Amino acid sequence: MNIDYHTHHVRCGHAVGTLEEYVKRGIEIGLDQLGLSDHMPLLHVDPATYYPEMAMPMEELPRYVEEAFNLKAKYKGQIDVRVGLEGDYIEGCEEQIERIIRAYPWDYVIGSVHFLGTWDISDFRQTHEWEGRDRMAxxxxxxxxxxxxxxxxxxxxxxxxxVIKRFGFKPEGDVTPLEDAALEAVRANGLAIELNASGLRMPVAEMFPSRRMLSKALELGIPLTIGSDAHQPERLGQYLEEARELLKEVGFTQLATFEGRKRAMIDF
Incomplete structure (x- = not known):
């Protein structure tokens, strides 16, 4: 089973390629399941005055969902399209996030933290925000x-x-307790995590999460899926062979898949 559950498309502003181009590319490279998972619209900052091209406009969200489900039906039998959303967690915006998530029949919703207040810690244009900060804090x-x-x-x-490690800004102290507490929260709430291979093309040059965190996740019995986090069709599936090999080395034998918000495990 060959899957890729994390992809981004032209609507988000900082990716290229239409949804259909991703589907066709998925068929070309032999994906069994393709997850479409574009970014949730911005909620807590004004898109007009914030950094440009961060996420799809709110008015595009229903169009994204409609197109994705149409493609799911159109290519049935050639590739299994799963319709998802990368639903940023933004503290203080929980009610707005919940309304978006409940409004559509997603196959899955990814919970990602990009923002600490108005600072997007994953944006290369905002790395200056690290200056003068206590990294451990x-x-x-x-x-x-x-x-x-x-x-x-x-x-x-x-x-x-x-992903906080993306640009290589790391504290001098031990972050293991913080990482493990996050994994414990994943387990306690019955969630899965992903092995996001895109870290290999980032300054940190390491997948998200690290091998150590993967081993801890296995120890805790946390299910896991994989994604390339592709922002252009030619990067679909990028580094996922390496990701699967790493998972095998760590001891994983199954991957999580999602449809209609229900999780199913498959051998890989």
Whole structure:
């Protein structure tokens, strides 16, 4: 079973390729299941005055869902399309997030933390925000948000759970307790996580999460899926062979899949 559950498309503003181009590319590379999972519209910052091209406009959300489900039907029998959303967890916006998630018949919703307040810690244009900050305090704030995301009940799995390391800004101290507390929150709330292979093309040059966190997740019995986090069709499936090999080395034998907000495990 060959799957890729994390992809982004032209509507989000910082990716290229239509949804159909991704579906056709998925067929070309032999994917059995393709997850469409574009970013939730921005809720807590004004798109007109914030950094440009961060997420799809709110008016595009219903069009995204309609097109994705049409493609799911159109290509049935050639590729199994799963319609998802990367639903940013933003503290203080829980009611708005819940309304979006409840409004559509998603196959799955990824819970990802990108924002600490108005700072998008995953945006290369905002790395200056690290200047003068206590890195351990930033990591603590980030993992606190991950734990809160787990407790909402909004999500099916947590995306790139240690993405805070993306640009290589790491504290001098031991972040293991913070990471493990986040994984414990995942387990306690019955969620899965993903192995997001895109970290290999980031400054940190390591998948999300690290091998150590993967081993801890296996120990805790946390289910896991995989995604390329592709932002262009030619990157669909990128590094997923390496991801599967890493999972096998760690000891995983199954991957989580999602349809209609229900999880099913498959051998890989």
């Amino acid at each position: 930033v990591y603590a704030q980030y993992y606190d948000a991950v734990r809160k995301a787990c407790a909402t009940g909004f999500y099916d799995y947590i995306g790139h759970i240690d």
